[in-house]
Amino acid sequence: MHELSIALDVCRIAEEHVGADALSRVTAVGLDVGDRAGIEIDNLEFCLEALLGSAPFGSGRPEIRRLEGEELSVTYVEVEDDGSS
Amino acid sequence: MAVRRIDVREKVMAKNDELAAQVRDRLHTHGVPSLNLVSSPGSGKTSLLERTLDALGERLRMAVVTGDVQTQNDADRLAVRTDRLVQAVVTGGACHMDARQIFTALDEIDLGDTDLVFVENVGNLVCPASWDLGEDAKVVIFSVTEGEDKPLKYPRMFERSHFCVINKIDLLPYLPFDMDRAVGFAREVNPNLRFFFTSALTEEGMEDWYEFLIDLARAEGETRLEA
Numbered sequence: 001m002h003e004l005s006i007a008l009d010v011c012r013i014a015e016e017h018v019g020a021d022a023l024s025r026v027t028a029v030g031l032d033v034g035d036r037a038g039i040e041i042d043n044l045e046f047c048l049e050a051l052l053g054s055a056p057f058g059s060g061r062p063e064i065r066r067l068e069g070e071e072l073s074v075t076y077v078e079v080e081d082d083g084s085s
Numbered sequence: 086m087a088v089r090r091i092d093v094r095e096k097v098m099a100k101n102d103e104l105a106a107q108v109r110d111r112l113h114t115h116g117v118p119s120l121n122l123v124s125s126p127g128s129g130k131t132s133l134l135e136r137t138l139d140a141l142g143e144r145l146r147m148a149v150v151t152g153d154v155q156t157q158n159d160a161d162r163l164a165v166r167t168d169r170l171v172q173a174v175v176t177g178g179a180c181h182m183d184a185r186q187i188f189t190a191l192d193e194i195d196l197g198d199t200d201l202v203f204v205e206n207v208g209n210l211v212c213p214a215s216w217d218l219g220e221d222a223k224v225v226i227f228s229v230t231e232g233e234d235k236p237l238k239y240p241r242m243f244e245r246s247h248f249c250v251i252n253k254i255d256l257l258p259y260l261p262f263d264m265d266r267a268v269g270f271a272r273e274v275n276p277n278l279r280f281f282f283t284s285a286l287t288e289e290g291m292e293d294w295y296e297f298l299i300d301l302a303r304a305e306g307e308t309r310l311e312a
Binding site for chain 1: 089090091093098100179241
C-alpha cells in the first residue's frame with residue numbers, strides 16, 4: 001500500500017543525483033529490492049513506470065533487481081547525455 | 086544519443102531513517118520513552134489509550150501523537166481525557182505515519198515535562214511496519230475478534246514489535262478464539278514478544294499494562310536523573 005511513497009522517494013533520490021533540469025533525460029533508475037523489504041514489487045514497478053514516464057521525467061523506466069533480504073536501495077540512474085559535457 | 090550511468094547506492098527511506106534517528110535522540114536526551122501503537126483498524130488502540138489516560142493520568146505525564154487517516158475523531162476522544170499534550174496528525178489518507186510527522190509533532194510537546202510519549206499509528210498491519218518513527222518500541226495490538234492467525238498473516242509487523250496486546254478479552258466467552266494458538270503463532274514469528282491480555286472496555290488485564298508503563302517511565306526517568 002505504501003509503494004507510491006517509496007516510488008516518490010526513489011524519484012527524489014534520482015533528482016538529487018541528476019539535478020532537476022536533467023529529469024526529462026532520465027532513461028532508467030536501477031533498484032535493488034529484497035524479498036523481505038515489505039514491498040510489493042509489482043506494485044512498486046507500476047508506480048515507478050507511471051512517475052518516471054511523465055513530467056518532470058520523460059520516458060524513464062525502473063530496472064528492479066530482486067534479491068533476498070531486506071535491501072531497498074537505488075543503485076544507479078541512467079541519463080541521456082545532452083552533449084554539454 | 087549516449088547514455089551515462091550514475092552510480093547511486095542510496096537506501097530508499099534514508100531520509101526517514103535520518104529523521105527517526107533525530108526523533109530518538111530528542112526523546113532520549115529528555116529521558117522520555119516512546120511507544121508506537123500499531124494494529125489493524127478497530128482493534129482498540131484509542132480505547133486502550135483512553136483507559137490508560139484515565140487510570141494513569143495523575144501518575145504519568147503522557148503525550149499522545151495520533152495518526153487518524155481522515156478525521157480528528159481519535160484526537161478528540163483522547164483530548165477530553167487529558168489536558169496533556171495531544172497532537173493530531175491527520176494523514177490525509179496515507180497508510181502509515183512517517184518520521185517527519187513525529188519530528189514536527191515533538192515541537193508541540195514539552196519533553197522536559199513529559200514522562201511517556203505514545204504514537205497512535207494509522208490502523209494498518211502492513212505499511213507502518215516499514216517506517217521507523219524514532220520510537221523505542223512498537224506495540225502491536227490485535228483483538229480476539231480478528232482471529233488467531235493474524236501474526237502469520239502479517240509477520241513483519243509482529244517481527245518488528247517488542248510487545249503484543251491481545252485486546253477485547255471480555256468477548257472470549259462468545260468467540261471460538263483459541264488464545265494458546267494465537268500466542269503460539271505470535272511466538273512462532275517473534276519468540277521475544279512480551280504479551281498483555283486486556284479488555285479496554287472492562288479493564289480486565291489492564292493492571293499488567295499499567296505496571297509496565299509505570300516501570301518504563303520510571304526506568305527512563307532514572308536515566309534522566311543520572312544524566
